[in-house]
Amino acid sequence: MKFVFDLDGTICFKGQPLCKEITQALQYCHQVGHEISFASARPIRDLLPVLPKEMHTYPMIGGNGAFVANGGKVTHLTAFDNKTKKQIEKIIEEFQLSYLIDSAWDYTYTGSTEHPIYRNLDPDQLAKNISIHKINEMIKVVLFPNEHTSKIVSRLKSLQVRTYMHGQENILDISPLGVDKWSGLQKLNVKQQEFIAFGNDANDIPMFQFAKEAVCVGKHEELQKVATLNAESNAGAVADKIRELSKVYAAHLEMNR
Structure with a gap:
């Protein structure tokens, strides 16, 4: 089994x-x-x-x-297609969100070092925290929505994504649709x-x-x-x-x- x-x-x-x-x-x-x-x-x-x-x-x-x-x-x-990648970047810019974005290996993180997700992030320092503009393949996204949660969830529903809301950590966990x-x-x-x-x-x-x-x-x-x-x-x-x-x-x- x-x-x-x-x-x-x-x-x-x-x-x-x-x-x-x-x-x-x-x-x-x-x-x-x-x-x-x-x-x-x-x-x-x-x-x-x-x-x-x-x-x-x-x-x-x-x-x-x-x-x-x-x-x-x-x-x-499995990465987000380029159109969806740009739409997620637009939401981040519009709502001035903090985020964690993983590429094939490196990542970009702008959230608090006090957030629980940070302690699990690259603990062995195997990768680099790079600029969002250097992320070629956007594989997985975590957004920190704060007071904008309902508006952001509504916007995400129109995209080719799958979203999980984790209320205790106040994060939106986003993957490509079908993943x-x-x-x-x-x-x-x-x-x-x-x-x-x-x-x-x-x-x-x-x-x-x-x-x-x-x-x-x-x-x-x-x-x-x-x-x-x-x-x-x-x-x-x-x-x-x-x-x-x-x-x-x-x-x-x-x-x-």
């Missing part, structure tokens, strides 16, 4: 690398015969620093599906009803809808509607659930041999 894990708030807490409990649970999952993949809003560049080196070659979805990697190499990139975690998993040849998904936020809904089992970590009203299971939002509870499902589906593998 394939197991797919979101990172932040699911198996990775407060931006820190995977803790010992989670790492050991993932190792157990792998040892009993399951394939592990990661699916995050982070670009691949920012996924790697929180994962053990032994897992750097595992299949990965980054940027909510805009980046796909396998065997340690990025295999697919989500499920579309990314399909590029890794993951089939409907043939994987177990763990997640904690609205951007996990697309993959939850096609999973055999979908584990909502913590409380999220929208996500819980499509989840089949729940786990408390702490490392111990999540590690226990990983081990539990690993055992259950290892038994299924044995029965089908």
Whole structure:
């Protein structure tokens, strides 16, 4: 069975690398015969620093599906088309917004260094913070809308984009239309009803809808509607659930041999 894990708030807490409990649970999952993949809003560049080196070659979805990697190499990139790129830049200029924009590797960030998203941004300093005018391929965008949220959301609805609103962080997370975690998993040849998904936020809904089992970590009203299971939002509870499902589906593998 394939197991797919979101990172932040699911198996990775407060931006820190995977803790010992989670790492050991993932190792157990792998040892009993399951394939592990990661699916995050982070670009691949920012996924790697929180994962053990032994897992750097595992299949990965980054940027909510805009980046796909396998065997340690990025295999697919999906950027905004040039027209949409210019429209997003126009919204940024019109509303004087702060932003985080990822290109294929480098990024541009103008938000506060106090914002939670900043602590997850290129922690190993592998890339450069460049000007928005030097971003050739716009892969993923995060906007900090403040009091302009409703107006900006209305404008984004007319563009070829997919938008997730994260109220607690007050950000708008934007990907090209048709790009989500499920579309990314399909590029890794993951089939409907043939994987177990763990997640904690609205951007996990697309993959939850096609999973055999979908584990909502913590409380999220929208996500819980499509989840089949729940786990408390702490490392111990999540590690226990990983081990539990690993055992259950290892038994299924044995029965089908």
